Every structure is written in structure tokens, then in C-alpha cells.
Amino acid sequence: MENTIYDVARLAGVSTATVSRVMNKTEAVSPSTEAKVIEAMDKLNYTPSALAQGFASNKSRTIGLVMNFAQDSPFPESTVQTMSDFFIEMFRGVNSIIRKKDYYLMIINEEKDLQKVVKSFLDKRRLDGMIFTFTPFNISSLKEVIAKERPLVYVGNIKGYNRGLHVYSRYTEYFYDIVMFLKNKGHKRIALVTARDEDFFVEDWKSSGKPGLNDLDLSFLKYSNMEKIIEDVKSLFLRVDRPTAFFVQDLKAVQLSISIFSEMGLRVPEDVSIVSLEYTKGAGESFFPKITNVYVPVYDMGVQAVTILLNYLEGKTKGYNKLVEVEPVLIERDSVIDLNT
Amino acid sequence: MENTIYDVARLAGVSTATVSRVMNKTEAVSPSTEAKVIEAMDKLNYTPSALAQGFASNKSRTIGLVMNFAQDSPFPESTVQTMSDFFIEMFRGVNSIIRKKDYYLMIINEEKDLQKVVKSFLDKRRLDGMIFTFTPFNISSLKEVIAKERPLVYVGNIKGYNRGLHVYSRYTEYFYDIVMFLKNKGHKRIALVTARDEDFFVEDWKSSGKPGLNDLDLSFLKYSNMEKIIEDVKSLFLRVDRPTAFFVQDLKAVQLSISIFSEMGLRVPEDVSIVSLEYTKGAGESFFPKITNVYVPVYDMGVQAVTILLNYLEGKTKGYNKLVEVEPVLIERDSVIDLNT
DNA sequence: CTGAAAGCGCTTACAG
DNA sequence: CTGAAAGCGCTTACAG
Structure with missing residues (x-):
């Protein structure tokens, strides 16, 4: 059987209250008493029961x-x-x-x-x-x-x-920031692949009065399944007035996109610029080329x-x-x- | 204050033992008693304390x-x-x-x-x-x-x-299986990028007497950092007698490899065949081309x-x-x- | 600084 | 099928 706080108290010659105080540092205990208790705990290889502690304190930690x-x-x-x-x-x-x-x-x-x-x-x-x-x-x-x-x-x-x-x-806000970043780089036609509808973002941006959206040609593609998205991307980028910038919310779809673009004769970033999100800092480094990302901390x-x-x-x-x-x-x-x- | 088992017992007119039996279905209880207990529990919106249950039963579940x-x-x-x-x-x-x-x-x-x-x-x-x-x-x-x-x-x-x-x-075994699979497809020169040393696999294969390895040209590349591996892969595939097959343990490095190969003028699978691992069933589908993978369940x-x-x-x-x-x-x-x- | 003792809310032999 | 009661191992006012 495991040792209990009683065993420790007995061996140390103190009360269980004192042992408890030593363990939890909840009240002052004289150095000499503390030493005795610690010695007893060591000798018995005592491990307090988390179950009992939790019950007595009404906390599960x-x-x-x-x-x-x-x-x-x-x-x-x-x-x-x-x-x-x-x-x-x-x-x-x-x-x-x-x-x-x-x-x-x-x-x-x-x-x-x-x-x-x-x-x-x-x-x-x-x-x-x-x-x-x-x-x-x-x-x-x-x-x-x-x-x-x-x-x-x-x-x-x-x-x-x-x-x-x-x-x-700042979910919707940083999507806006990305668009503005691309705009500042001279991109007017931007495709965005996200998990939400166009309205989700655009309405939010408009209602919060975000400027600079009017002269932009934004194409929203809703991320559903892989086949669908590949098809959508292809047909969008086959157009003569194809987007010059591409935002994909899902970093895991980035390299795939690059392969598809490459298949279509489009190079990244020369023909298409790409921006994505990373949740792990530096994740964008492991790509070829390295991806300009928004790092969400x-x-x-x-x-x-x-x-x-x-x-x-x-x-x-x-x-x-x-x-x-x-x-x-x-x-x-x-x-x-x-x-x- | 929260209701306890005593409150339920009192309201139902039974003992706490009986309430406990109803909750835990640990012993038979007459239907009428059970009904009373359940009614009382409902009425009080009773939730037994996991802390007390754990302590009393000495189990944390x-x-x-x-x-x-x-x-x-x-x-x-x-x-x-x-x-x-x-x-x-x-x-x-x-x-x-x-x-x-x-x-x-x-x-x-x-x-x-x-x-x-x-x-x-x-x-x-x-x-x-x-x-x-x-x-x-x-x-x-x-x-x-x-x-x-x-x-x-x-x-x-x-x-x-x-x-x-x-x-x-069957860790080392399925690595062997991959090699044999590629061999059966006519591949003799195979590069393998793994997290372990060459010896880790080869010694294991030899000691367990795996056949068919002698006429193969296996190049092991140890997966360390991204830069290093890109360099190693490039120099290996620049050779005239470059491998025709490429195994990467890390599925996340696959599409990157494809981009690098493409950069070098090598197409997948025409010039280089690729095999990797997937831990999520179907993960290999989201690639272009779709990746032949070992699915580790x-x-x-x-x-x-x-x-x-x-x-x-x-x-x-x-x-x-x-x-x-x-x-x-x-x-x-x-x-x-x-x-x- | 320390101890005696109540109390936390269940479970579980044991007896009937 | 049911109840009385001990017991699980701690914590924490309370008193000194």
C-alpha cells in the first residue's frame, strides 16, 4: 500500500496539518520542523494523492x-x-x-x-x-x-x-491587411481561397469602413474539396485577365498550387504572387520559393x-x-x- | 451550493448507497426505487462530483x-x-x-x-x-x-x-517493403530521405535476412534541416546516374521536392518516382500528382x-x-x- | 508556528 | 433489494 500523509506525520512526529503546510507552502513552518517533514517524506518516498488533494480542496488543477x-x-x-x-x-x-x-x-x-x-x-x-x-x-x-x-x-x-x-x-482584419499589402505591391486582380464566403469578409470590411477596396478586382474561391478548388483555380488563371496575386488560407495547399501553376506554365512569383498563413513561425520557409505569409501567433x-x-x-x-x-x-x-x- | 448525493437521497427517500447504485449501475435496484432516485436527481439537477468519485474509488478515469x-x-x-x-x-x-x-x-x-x-x-x-x-x-x-x-x-x-x-x-519492415515495391517496378537506384541513419535500416534488414537488396543502389539522406536536404537532393539528382525513385519519409516535404525537381527539369513521375508516408488516410490525394504512399494506420x-x-x-x-x-x-x-x- | 478535528462527497463491504 | 456506517487521504478554519 502507498504511504499516506499520516505515515509521514507519524514518522516526522508532527500533525498532518503540518505536513500539508510543508507540501503546499501555504503557511509558515519552522525550518527545523520543515526539515523533519521533508526527511520523512523522502524516507517514505511519499507521493500525495492528487485524488485526495483534489477532493479536499475542491480543485482538479x-x-x-x-x-x-x-x-x-x-x-x-x-x-x-x-x-x-x-x-x-x-x-x-x-x-x-x-x-x-x-x-x-x-x-x-x-x-x-x-x-x-x-x-x-x-x-x-x-x-x-x-x-x-x-x-x-x-x-x-x-x-x-x-x-x-x-x-x-x-x-x-x-x-x-x-x-x-x-x-x-483580428481575423477579418488581417485578411484585409493582406489585400492591402498586395495592392501596395501593385496588384489589382487578386484571388482569395478561404474557408468562408466572400460576404463574410467583404461585408465586414465595408461595415467597418475599410478604404481602398473599390479599385480592386477580388475573386473569392470558397475552399471546399481539393478537386473542386483545383478546377476553380485553373479556370480562373486561364483567363487573360487572370489574377496576378493569389492568397490561400491553407498553407498546405500552397505547394500544390505552385505545382498546378507550373503545370499551366505560370511561375511563382514571376507570373503569380502567393501569400498564405502560417501558424507555426517559419513554416513558410520550407517552400520553394519561400512563402510570404501572415504569421498568426x-x-x-x-x-x-x-x-x-x-x-x-x-x-x-x-x-x-x-x-x-x-x-x-x-x-x-x-x-x-x-x-x- | 451544489447538490450532493445526500440531497438526492433525502429527496428520494433512500440511502446514499442506493443513489450510488442507481448512478453506477453497480448492483441491482428495484425499478420503483430507481425511478424515484432518477426523478430526484433530475429535480435537483444533480451532478455527482468527479473529484469525490475519484477519491472514493481511487480512480481518476x-x-x-x-x-x-x-x-x-x-x-x-x-x-x-x-x-x-x-x-x-x-x-x-x-x-x-x-x-x-x-x-x-x-x-x-x-x-x-x-x-x-x-x-x-x-x-x-x-x-x-x-x-x-x-x-x-x-x-x-x-x-x-x-x-x-x-x-x-x-x-x-x-x-x-x-x-x-x-x-x-513494423517500422523498419515497411521501409523495406517500400524498397521492394520500387524494385518490382524496375527501379534500381533509389534515394531515401529519413529521420534515421542508413545503418538503422540496413543493419536491421540484414540481421533479419531480408532478401533482394544486393543488386540495388540505395542512397540514404538523413533528414536534418530544410536547406541541407534541398542541397543534398539537388546534387544527388544532378548526376547522370541519378536515382529513378525517391522516398521521403515526411509527406510535407513531398510537394517541395516536386517543385525542386521541376526546377531541375525533372518531372514526377516521368523522371523521378516518389513514395512517401501518410498518417491520415488519403493525405496523398491532395498532391499533384497524387502520391503513392504507405499509409501508417x-x-x-x-x-x-x-x-x-x-x-x-x-x-x-x-x-x-x-x-x-x-x-x-x-x-x-x-x-x-x-x-x- | 503547531495540532486536534471536522469536513469534503462519494463508494463499498457488511448485515439484513 | 436496501441501509447504516466506515473509510478513502487530504485541507483548513479554529484555537492555542
Whole structure:
């Protein structure tokens, strides 16, 4: 049988309260007592039971990271592959903090509704807090949970709603920035392959009064399946007034695009400039040519998200409103040509 | 305050033992009693505390999946990216079973030694069992832990040691199979880019008496960094007696290779045949041309690993030896040409 | 700085 | 089929 805190207390000649204090450094203990306790713990090779600690303190010291790689996600079929870098970076960011603070990380891939997830993880006390990314839950249920001030952080932004703890990466804004970057390089005809509809972006840009879009010829291609996209790209670039710049949201589709362009006799960047996104810093380097990318600091988003969450759990936050905006940055490499020069 | 089992018992007019039996279906309860209990639980919106359940039963119902994406891993720098599909598929496989059986999954990315990991997760009762993949731990410490019959499953195989619970994917064997596949297609000069040394494979093949290697000209290129590998590939394929077939372990390097070959005036598969690995079924389809790949069933390895583990935890296994071998399969697509025809 | 003791909310032999 | 009660191994006011 494993040793318990009683065994340690007996061997050290102190009470269990004292042993607990030594372990948790929660109250001052005299140096000599502490030494005795530590010696006893060592001698017995004592390992406190996390189960008992959790029960007694009503804390699991475990955080849940909810990410959806499910078929039922609102993202296209290939999301599992497309988003794997995102997941890894988010995990690594969250994990980096978690470990330092002696917390633990549970990954959750649930398809139930938000209320049930909250009930089975938070109410059940299995988790102290949760982080949501790419969840299939609808906004109204998210708002409900936020209204209850449950210990959760979400990645994203709910338009016209400023409650809750969240991390936001200026999603639509950096797509706009990319377009403007290309425009500044003299590109007027730009094709964009994204996971969302044209309206998703354009309406957002217009409603927030973004300038400089009128003299541009933007072609939006919705990313669905591979066959479809190849076909669409081909027919678009076969035209005489074909785009001179190409933005693909999915970095994994970039090299494929280059091969297809090459097949069509188009060279990158001489004939077509390419911009994409990277979630892992430097990912664009492993291409030929090296890709000019917007780096979305997902690792950092993970760090920010847990930090907010742990601060809230530890009562270090005043109130339940906290938004951290991270800034994606455009990294110029070799895949975009300047038409002005 | 949350409702407890006492509240439910009181409202239903039964003992807490009975409530517990209804919840856990651990012993028979009369239908009428059961109905009363369920009604009371519903009325109170009762959620049992996982913390208390865990403490009382001495089980966390949580499994740990140990995977290393750390800088300190024995794998090259870019492993984080390279292995992300592996990670996701392993997670999905493990998770698929975990959820059905009401277990939970903790992801662990530790760099401490195995003994400490076992102590802080298993001894501490934070986890009921663990699965190890791509760990930096040395074999002798792994053997020590296995000798103690701790509840853990590892992915891999320890040569000349047949104890423990593990899942193996015939690592060196399927590399041999790839070579033979290419040989059958008439390829004699084959380049292989892998994460290990030539010796790692060749010695294994020779020691297990694999035939048919003598008349082959195999060039092994060790995968280190991107720049280096591009250079090596270029100089190798510039030779007149250049390889006719090219195997890259990392699927993410495939399209890049195609671009480089294309730059050199070499077409795939006409001038160079390509084979790679995929961990996500169908990953080779998203290429141009579609890549002939060995599919390593990582999802299934995850499923097998948890299954073995849970069976062991639930006492359904006789003894502590269990090896499940999964079979990678070669999926022919469009990237390999048959030189015989 | 330290100890006695209650309490956390379940599970599980044991008895009936 | 059901209940009374011990027990799981910690933490934490409270008192000194």
C-alpha cells in the first residue's frame, strides 16, 4: 500500500496539518520542523494523492482545451489536416504555462452542446476551467454560459458583445491587411481561397469602413474539396485577365498550387504572387520559393488564453471582462513580386 | 451550493448507497426505487462530483497520452510540424475509445525522466494509465517500469524484449517493403530521405535476412534541416546516374521536392518516382500528382493502444504481455512509374 | 508556528 | 433489494 500523509506525520512526529503546510507552502513552518517533514517524506518516498488533494480542496488543477476535429465541425472535410498546425501550436502555448503552474491539460473533442459540456466538465468538477477554440457551439449558448461567469475563455470575438474572457486574432482584419499589402505591391486582380464566403469578409470590411477596396478586382474561391478548388483555380488563371496575386488560407495547399501553376506554365512569383498563413513561425520557409505569409501567433494565443483563465481562477482578475488581441504579422519572403518596380 | 448525493437521497427517500447504485449501475435496484432516485436527481439537477468519485474509488478515469513535441526531442527541429498529423491521428484514435467508455484524456509533453513521469502521474493517482509515443526516455528505464507492471502501453518495439503492453507498426519492415515495391517496378537506384541513419535500416534488414537488396543502389539522406536536404537532393539528382525513385519519409516535404525537381527539369513521375508516408488516410490525394504512399494506420494504433490499456485496467487481460501489430498498407496512386513496361 | 478535528462527497463491504 | 456506517487521504478554519 502507498504511504499516506499520516505515515509521514507519524514518522516526522508532527500533525498532518503540518505536513500539508510543508507540501503546499501555504503557511509558515519552522525550518527545523520543515526539515523533519521533508526527511520523512523522502524516507517514505511519499507521493500525495492528487485524488485526495483534489477532493479536499475542491480543485482538479486541470484545464480543458476544447477543440473540434470532428466531422460535424462547420469546417470542410479536410479540416483535420488543415488545422493540425493550429492545434499543435495552441496546445504547446497552453501547455507551456500549464506546466509551470502545476496545472494539467485535458483535450476535449466533444460534439454535444455547450450546456452539456459545461455540466459534465465544470459542474462535475472534473476541470477547473476551460478554453474553447473552433467549437461548433452557437453564439447564443455561449453567451448564456458567459452570462453565468463560468471559468472559461474563448478564442474569437462575438460582434457587438463585449463580455467574457477571450483572445482575438483580428481575423477579418488581417485578411484585409493582406489585400492591402498586395495592392501596395501593385496588384489589382487578386484571388482569395478561404474557408468562408466572400460576404463574410467583404461585408465586414465595408461595415467597418475599410478604404481602398473599390479599385480592386477580388475573386473569392470558397475552399471546399481539393478537386473542386483545383478546377476553380485553373479556370480562373486561364483567363487573360487572370489574377496576378493569389492568397490561400491553407498553407498546405500552397505547394500544390505552385505545382498546378507550373503545370499551366505560370511561375511563382514571376507570373503569380502567393501569400498564405502560417501558424507555426517559419513554416513558410520550407517552400520553394519561400512563402510570404501572415504569421498568426497561435502559440501566443494559447499562452494568453490560459493566462487569463488562471488569473481568473486565482481571483487575480477584477470582473469577468478581458479581451487580449494578438497581432498577426506579415512576413515578407520570396513569393510576392512588386509590380510597381 | 451544489447538490450532493445526500440531497438526492433525502429527496428520494433512500440511502446514499442506493443513489450510488442507481448512478453506477453497480448492483441491482428495484425499478420503483430507481425511478424515484432518477426523478430526484433530475429535480435537483444533480451532478455527482468527479473529484469525490475519484477519491472514493481511487480512480481518476483519466488516461495520459505522452507525446513529445519538444525541442529536446531526439527528432529534428522541424518535428513539431512533421509529426503534427501523427499526433492528431493518435489523439483521435485514443479519444474515440476514451469517450465511449467515459474516460478522459490528458496530453502530456514532459521532458523529465520516465521514473518521475510515472511517479507524478501514476503514483500520484492523477492518471489510471498512460500511453507513450515518441518519448525521449531511454530503453532501460522503460524496461524498469515495465518490469513493475505499471499500467502503461507504449508504441514501438524493444528488440529482444517481449514484455509489456505495446503496439507496433513494423517500422523498419515497411521501409523495406517500400524498397521492394520500387524494385518490382524496375527501379534500381533509389534515394531515401529519413529521420534515421542508413545503418538503422540496413543493419536491421540484414540481421533479419531480408532478401533482394544486393543488386540495388540505395542512397540514404538523413533528414536534418530544410536547406541541407534541398542541397543534398539537388546534387544527388544532378548526376547522370541519378536515382529513378525517391522516398521521403515526411509527406510535407513531398510537394517541395516536386517543385525542386521541376526546377531541375525533372518531372514526377516521368523522371523521378516518389513514395512517401501518410498518417491520415488519403493525405496523398491532395498532391499533384497524387502520391503513392504507405499509409501508417496511426488512428488505429491509438485505438489499439487504449484498448489494451483499458482491458488491463479493468482486469480483462491475463498477464502483462500483449503486442498488437498494425499493418501499414501501400496505396498506389500516380507518383510511381513502372520502368518494366 | 503547531495540532486536534471536522469536513469534503462519494463508494463499498457488511448485515439484513 | 436496501441501509447504516466506515473509510478513502487530504485541507483548513479554529484555537492555542
